[in-house]
Amino acid sequence: MIYFCATPIGNIEDISLRAIETLKSVDIIACEDTRVSLKLLNKYGIKKKLISYHKFNEAQVSEEIIKLARENDIAIISDAGMPVISDPGEVLIKKLIEEEIEFTVVPGANAGLSALLLSGLDSEHFLFYGFLEQKASARKKELESLKDFPFTLIFYESPHRVKSMLEDLLDIFGDRQISVSREITKLFEETKRGKVREILASEIKEKGEFVIVVDKAEEKEEVNIQEILRDRINSGMKKSQAVKEIAKEYNISKNELYKMSLEVQDE
Structure with a gap:
């Protein structure tokens, strides 16, 4: 079985009992950086075979892990947090699904x-x-x-x-x-x-x-930009000034507004 295990994102105690037991039970642990992971593993008295699995060797080592998984239980961990989420692991998961190899997730800090x-x-x-x-x-x-x-x-x-x-x-x-x-x-x-x-x-x-x-974007009201442009030009505002103000006010391209202003003048 392959286990994708979450690790602490800062406080070393933010790890679940299930994750600790999983790391103790597997045969091999694939780490993003073995030096970083050793601090966590030493804290909980976990001594296992470690292999390096990071973004620069992800494709190659994914193949290795698949071969090793036929006879070993393997845990995949990153330096901090959930593997795969802005960290290595996605390549391996896709290969596991393609080859119908069983895996699971041990959730935690994010x-x-x-x-x-x-x-x-x-x-x-x-x-x-x-x-x-x-x-x-x-x-x-x-x-x-x-x-x-x-x-x-x-x-x-x-x-x-x-x-x-x-x-x-x-x-x-x-x-x-x-x-x-x-x-x-x-x-x-x-x-x-x-x-x-x-x-x-x-x-x-x-x-x-x-x-x-x-914060999310505010919902925009439906507005008729061409009508607003027409009103400002007809009120005596210079075309260039109207284009500049409306572009800033409604976050619209000046080039697009300039084309509209030509249509307004031709009416």
């Missing part, structure tokens, strides 16, 4: 869900997005595709990119309500809640993994 509770934002419906692209242009494109999403959004971010991510968020989402959590379950756990501008203006300690929870 930073995204913990941050959602800490945020106080709507938890009835939400989207866990995980990490955005590292490159600024690609990240902005992703955020652009999410800005009208009607549910709470959950992002992971590294400490050295968190400020630039928040600046992009402000630029594309506007000054929306957010929550920024870091070092969840650790000694220096911290959560900041407020509008994006407010959080950016505060001191952000660039240490530890961050979870950013973003």
